[in-house]
Amino acid sequence: MKGDMTIYGIAKECGVSVSTVSRVLNNNPRVSEKTRAAVMRVIEAHHFSPSGIARAMTNQTTRSIGIMLPDITNPYFSALFLEIQRYTLEHGYSALLFNTLFGGSSHKIGSPFEEMQYFEMLKDKRVDGCIILGGQMDLDHPSEAYVQALNRLNASIPVVAIGQPLEGCDCIFINRDLGGGVAALLQHLAALGNRHIGFIGGQQGVRQTTERLKAYRAALEALGLPLSQRLVRLSNYYLEDGYAGMKALLDDGEKIDAMVAVNDQVAVGAIRAMRDAGLCVPEDISVASCDSFPGGEYQCPRLTGLNQQNEYIGKLAILSLMSAMSGVRETIHIHHSPVLVIRESCGSHLGIRSKSQ
Amino acid sequence: MKGDMTIYGIAKECGVSVSTVSRVLNNNPRVSEKTRAAVMRVIEAHHFSPSGIARAMTNQTTRSIGIMLPDITNPYFSALFLEIQRYTLEHGYSALLFNTLFGGSSHKIGSPFEEMQYFEMLKDKRVDGCIILGGQMDLDHPSEAYVQALNRLNASIPVVAIGQPLEGCDCIFINRDLGGGVAALLQHLAALGNRHIGFIGGQQGVRQTTERLKAYRAALEALGLPLSQRLVRLSNYYLEDGYAGMKALLDDGEKIDAMVAVNDQVAVGAIRAMRDAGLCVPEDISVASCDSFPGGEYQCPRLTGLNQQNEYIGKLAILSLMSAMSGVRETIHIHHSPVLVIRESCGSHLGIRSKSQ
DNA sequence: TAATGAAGTGGTACCGGTACCGCAAATTGA
DNA sequence: TCAATTTGCGGTACCGGTACCACTTCATTA
Numbered sequence: 190m191k192g193d194m195t196i197y198g199i200a201k202e203c204g205v206s207v208s209t210v211s212r213v214l215n216n217n218p219r220v221s222e223k224t225r226a227a228v229m230r231v232i233e234a235h236h237f238s239p240s241g242i243a244r245a246m247t248n249q250t251t252r253s254i255g256i257m258l259p260d261i262t263n264p265y266f267s268a269l270f271l272e273i274q275r276y277t278l279e280h281g282y283s284a285l286l287f288n289t290l291f292g293g294s295s296h297k298i299g300s301p302f303e304e305m306q307y308f309e310m311l312k313d314k315r316v317d318g319c320i321i322l323g324g325q326m327d328l329d330h331p332s333e334a335y336v337q338a339l340n341r342l343n344a345s346i347p348v349v350a351i352g353q354p355l356e357g358c359d360c361i362f363i364n365r366d367l368g369g370g371v372a373a374l375l376q377h378l379a380a381l382g383n384r385h386i387g388f389i390g391g392q393q394g395v396r397q398t399t400e401r402l403k404a405y406r407a408a409l410e411a412l413g414l415p416l417s418q419r420l421v422r423l424s425n426y427y428l429e430d431g432y433a434g435m436k437a438l439l440d441d442g443e444k445i446d447a448m449v450a451v452n453d454q455v456a457v458g459a460i461r462a463m464r465d466a467g468l469c470v471p472e473d474i475s476v477a478s479c480d481s482f483p484g485g486e487y488q489c490p491r492l493t494g495l496n497q498q499n500e501y502i503g504k505l506a507i508l509s510l511m512s513a514m515s516g517v518r519e520t521i522h523i524h525h526s527p528v529l530v531i532r533e534s535c536g537s538h539l540g541i542r543s544k545s546q
Numbered sequence: 547m548k549g550d551m552t553i554y555g556i557a558k559e560c561g562v563s564v565s566t567v568s569r570v571l572n573n574n575p576r577v578s579e580k581t582r583a584a585v586m587r588v589i590e591a592h593h594f595s596p597s598g599i600a601r602a603m604t605n606q607t608t609r610s611i612g613i614m615l616p617d618i619t620n621p622y623f624s625a626l627f628l629e630i631q632r633y634t635l636e637h638g639y640s641a642l643l644f645n646t647l648f649g650g651s652s653h654k655i656g657s658p659f660e661e662m663q664y665f666e667m668l669k670d671k672r673v674d675g676c677i678i679l680g681g682q683m684d685l686d687h688p689s690e691a692y693v694q695a696l697n698r699l700n701a702s703i704p705v706v707a708i709g710q711p712l713e714g715c716d717c718i719f720i721n722r723d724l725g726g727g728v729a730a731l732l733q734h735l736a737a738l739g740n741r742h743i744g745f746i747g748g749q750q751g752v753r754q755t756t757e758r759l760k761a762y763r764a765a766l767e768a769l770g771l772p773l774s775q776r777l778v779r780l781s782n783y784y785l786e787d788g789y790a791g792m793k794a795l796l797d798d799g800e801k802i803d804a805m806v807a808v809n810d811q812v813a814v815g816a817i818r819a820m821r822d823a824g825l826c827v828p829e830d831i832s833v834a835s836c837d838s839f840p841g842g843e844y845q846c847p848r849l850t851g852l853n854q855q856n857e858y859i860g861k862l863a864i865l866s867l868m869s870a871m872s873g874v875r876e877t878i879h880i881h882h883s884p885v886l887v888i889r890e891s892c893g894s895h896l897g898i899r900s901k902s903q
Numbered sequence: 904t905a906a907t908g909a910a911g912t913g914g915t916a917c918c919g920g921t922a923c924c925g926c927a928a929a930t931t932g933a
Numbered sequence: 934t935c936a937a938t939t940t941g942c943g944g945t946a947c948c949g950g951t952a953c954c955a956c957t958t959c960a961t962t963a
Contacts, residue, residue, distance in 0.1 A: 193702070195949055206913045211951060221911060236698050241670035242608065243949035245599045246918045253642070253671070262624040262840070271619055274645055278660070283667055285610070286643045288631055303635070310640055313598040314610070341593050345550070428844045454841075461844045483619070484811075487785045487818045489846050552919055563943045568921060578941060600919035603948045 194237045202231050214239055245315065253283040254510065255311045255319035257304065260290050263426070264482040265452070265499060266323075272503030273320065280511065285316060289324045305338045312345060318514045320506050321360075322351035327395050331355060347513035349506050353396055354520060361509050362520045363502060367397050368404030370495040370527035374449060374477050375408035377493075377529060381536055383446035383475055387420030389434045390455030398423060398451060401479050405449060419443055426451060431458025439466045447475035447535065453482040453492055456534070460490075475535035491532035498525060551594045559588050571596055602672065610640040611867065612673040614664055616680035617647050620783070621839040622809070622856060623680075629860030630677065637868065642673060646681045662695045669702055675871045677863050678717075679708035684752050688712060704870035706863050710753055711877060718866050719877045720859060724754050725761030727852040727884035731806060731834050732765035734850075734886060738893055740803035740832055744777030746791045747812030755780060755808060758836050762806060776800055783808060788815025796823045804832035804892065810839040810849055813891070817847075832892035848889035855882060 196210040203210070205224060212220045213228040220228075231237075245251045254277060258266045270286065277284050287307045304324045311319055319342075325335040336355050342348055348360040355362075378386055388405050391398030402421065409416045420443060422434040431450060438445065439462060450456035456478040460470050468474050470490055478485070478494030485492035502523070509521060553567040560567070562581060569577045570585040577585075588594075602608040611634060615623045627643065634641050644664045661681045668676055676699075682692040693715050699705055705717040712719075735743055745762050748755030759778065766773045777800060779791040788807060795802065796819060807813035813835040817827050825831055827847055835842070835851030842849035859880070866878060 197949075207950080208913060208915095208952085209911085212912090215951085219909095219911065224911080238666065238669040238702070240672060240949055242599055242602045242672050243918090244951075246603055246920095246949075247951045249918075251599065260628070261618060262621065262628055264619065264621075267619040267624050270643075271617070271645060274643070278644075283642050283644070283671060285640050286627075286631070287635075287640070288628060309595065312595040314640060315597060315599050345595070428841050432844060457841075458844050461846065461848075464846055484785050484814075487789060487815050489818065489821055491818075554919075564920080565922085565943060565945095566941085569942090572921085576939095576941060581941080597919055600948090601921075603919075603950095604921045606948075 194235045196239065199228065199231050199235070199237055203228050250317050251315050252281055253285060253314070253316050255285045255287065255314070255316040257287045257289055257307055257311075257319065257321045257324070259288065259323035261286065261288055264454075264484070265480065268483060269322075269499055269503040269506075272500045273507045276504070276507040276511070282317070285311070285314060287311075305335065308338050308342045312342065316346060318347040318349070318510045320349045320351065320510055326350055326352040326355075327397060329394050329396055329399055347510060347518070349510045349513065351502060351506055360520075361513055361518055363506055363509065364520065364522045365497075365502065366524060366526070367400035370497075370529060371401055371404035371449070371479060372408040372411070373529045374479065374495060375405065375412060375414075377531065378447045378449070378475060378477060378535060379412045379414060381447075381475065383535075384414055385417075385420065385443075385445050386414060386447045386449060387422065387438060387443070387445050388449045388451075389422045389438070389459055390426060390431055390451035391423050392425055393423050401451060417443075420445065426454060428454050428458040428461075431455035431460075432462045433458075435459035435462035436465070439463070439468075445474060447477065450476060450478045450494075452480035453478045453485050453488075453494060456492055456494070457488060460488075460534070471534055471536040477535050481530060485530075486532060488534075490534045493532045493535045494530060495527040496530050497527045501525070551592045553596065556585065556588050556592070556594055560585050607674055608672050609638055610642060610671070610673050612642045612644065612668045612671070612676035614644045614646055614661065614668075614676065614678045614681070616645065618643065618645055621811075621841070622837065625840060626679075626856055626860040626863075629857045630864045633861070633864040633868070639674070642668075642671060644668075662692065665695050665699045669699065673703060675704040675706070675867045677706045677708065677867055683707055683709040683712075684754060686751050686753055686756055704867060704875070706867045706870065708859060708863055716875075717877075718870055718875055720863055720866065721877065721879045722854075722859065723881060723883070724757035727854075727886060728758055728761035728806070728836060729765040729768070730886045731836065731852060732762065732769060732771075734888065735804045735806070735832060735834060735892060736769045736771060738804075738832065740892075741771055742774075742777065742800075742802050743771060743804045743806060744779065744795065744800070744802050745806045745808075746779045746795070746816055747783060747788055747808035748780050749782055750780050758808060774800075777802065783811060785811050785815040785818075788812035788817075789819045790815075792816035792819035793822070796820070796825075802831055804834065807833060807835045807851075809837035810835045810842045810845075810851060813849055813851070814845060817845075817891070828891055828893040834892050838887060842887075843889060845891075847891045850889045850892045851887060852884040853887050854884045858882070 196207045200207045200210045209220060209224060210228055213225050256270060256273060261267050261270060274284055289304050325331045336358050339360060340358050343360045350360045351363045353364055388402060406416055422438055424430040424434050431454065448459055450459055456476050460476055463470055463474055470476055478492055481494040481496045485494060505521060553564045557564045557567045566577060566581060567585055570582050613627060613630060618624050618627060631641055646661050682688045693712050696717060697715055700717045707717045708720045710721055745759060763773060779795055781787040781791050788811065805816055807816055813833050817833055820827055820831055827833055835849055838851040838853045842851060862878060
C-alpha cells in the first residue's frame, strides 16, 4: 500500500477522534447523523479502506478460512471448492487455497509432499478455520507425524476433514461411505450380461480405492462372477492413468466384458484406449464409473456411473466449519447412498445384445 | 486460536527479552548459540507459531496475493491457477482465490456480479498484489465505474490483469493475441475440403469472442468461402452451450461441413449434439476448437484445435506480479502464436474423403 | 429541583510482532 | 594498556485498528 490513509488521518481531517471514525465504520448507532455524514464524506473522498490486518489484530479473527486439497484442476475438487466458496463469500469470508498434489498427480508442484508445511502456513495466517481433504488424510495408514500435526492444527483452529476419522484425532470429520453404490453398479453390469469385469484407476493404499476395491470384490463374489487379480489395474486418478492402464490390460490379451473405473476421468482414458484397440463401447466392452464428474452426459458414449453428490459434501463441510467456528463441534457420518445414473457406456437393459457366452 | 503463546510468553519462560525471541525467530545472527538453543527448545515445546497478522502489521506486507477469476471449475482457469500457485508457494506466498462467475456460468454464486465488491475485500485483506482475469475485464466495453475501481485498486497494490489494456488504466496488462491462430485453423479446415464452416460458443460483447469471430470472418473471406450469419451461434463457454447451440443449428436444417468452437468444452458439447442427430465426426462434420484444454487428446474423436499455451500465461502473470511487488512495472504484450494441434476431429489430410461438393 | 439516564464524543490500553536505540561485556588492534 | 569495535541482549515506540471507560450535555422522572 502506498500513501495510505488510516483512521487517524481521517479523524484529524474531520476534527473528531479515532473512536468516532471507528464507530462510523462499524455502524455503531451512538454517533450523530451530522457527524456520521461528515466522516463518511471524508472516508469516501479518500477511498479509505480500513486495514483488515489491524482489525484482525484486535478482534482475533481474520474472517478467512483455508482450504487444502490435492489438485484444483481435478473436476471433483474444483466443484467442491466452488460450493464452499459460495458460502464463504456469502458470509464475508475469504478463502485461501492450497494444492497439495500428493500422490503423483501429473501436475506436480515443486516437492510433492508439503502438507505439514501448509499446516504451518495456515497457522501463520491465523485463518479462522480450515477444510482439509486428500493427501495423507486419504491414506489407509497416515503417518503418526501427520496425525500429530493435524491434531496440533486442530488445537488452534477448527479443522473440518473430509475423510475417515483418524485414530486419536479430534478434528471434525465428514465421513463418507466410499464403497457405497459399487454393489449396485456391479449388479447393473451383471444384469446386462457382463461376466468378466475389471477395475481400473485409483491408488494402492488410498482409502477410497481400497474401499471401492473391497466393495467390487464382494459384489463379484455375491454375484457369482469370476474374480481375477489380473483385471485389477491401479495407478492414479487421471485421464492418462485410465488410458495407460487399459492399454496394458488389452495388450495383455485379457478377456474383458466390462470395466469399473474409479472415476469419470479414468473412464474416459480407458475408453480412449479401447477405441484405439478397435473396440466399441458399450458394444464390445462396457464401462462404468464410481465417481461421476460434471459433464459425463456429454461424452461419447454418455457415461454410466455413480453420482456421489459431491456438492452435498462441500456444503456439509463448510456448514460444519461455520458452526465449529462459532463453538459447535461434531463429527458427521454421511450415510447417503450415491445414486446410479444409467446412460450409455454400459448399454441399457433394453437396447443392447447380451454379451455373455 | 485458543490458549495461545506469544513471543512475550516465550520470552518470559526463557528469561530473555522479546527482542531476543524475535531474533531467534528471524535467524538473526546476533544471538549466541546457547541462547538460541534455549529459546528454540521452548518454542518447540509449545509448538509456538508466531502471528503472521502481527508481523504483517509492522512489516506492512502480508505475503499473500489475491487471484480473481470467473470460475475455477473451468479447466482453463484451474490450470492457470495451479501454475500461479506453483510460484506463490515456492516464494512463501499464499493465494486468496475469488470466483467472480461473471457472465452467466451455469454455476452461479449468489449475485452474479460482485467483482467490485471483491476489489474491496482484496484491499481489506491487504494482499501484496493481485492477478485479475475475466469478468468485466474481458468485455469489449467495460463500464467506467469498473475501470475507476480497478485504477483505485491498482493505486494501493500492484495489479496484473490478464486482458487487453484498458484506456486510462495503468495496471500491468498481459495482452494476448486473442484471434491468433484462427486463420491457420480455418486454412486447415478449408484444405480438408470444408466449405460451410460455422462458429459456436462464446459470448456477445466479450473481447475473446469478438476477436476470434473477427478472425474467423476475415479468414473465410480470404479463403473465398461463404459467410453466413446463420452459422454463427454464440451463447457461452460450457458443454451445455455447445450442445444447445449445435442442436439448434442442426434443427434449423443448416448445411454445415465444419464447426469452429470457441473452446474444447463447447466442442465436446457440439459433438454430442451431432452424434445425437446421427452425424459422425469427422466423417460428416468436422470440429475444431480455438482453445484446447488438457485432455482433448483423450476425447472421441481426439480434438483438433489451437493450443493457446495457457500455462505460459500463468507463469508470465505471476512473474510480472512478483517483479511488480518489488517495484518494477511494465505491461506485457504477448506475440506468441498459438500452435495448431491436428488430431482427429477434422479428419486429416491423409485419412479422410473430401467433403466438398 | 435534584437525581437519573441516555446520547455523543474523546482518551487510551491493547492485540503481537519488528526494528531501532542503547548499553555492558568481550574482543580486537595499535 | 587503552581506545575502538564487535557481540549479545534489553527496552520500547510503532503498525492501525477496537473497545472500554470517562466525561459532558441534555432530556426525563421522582
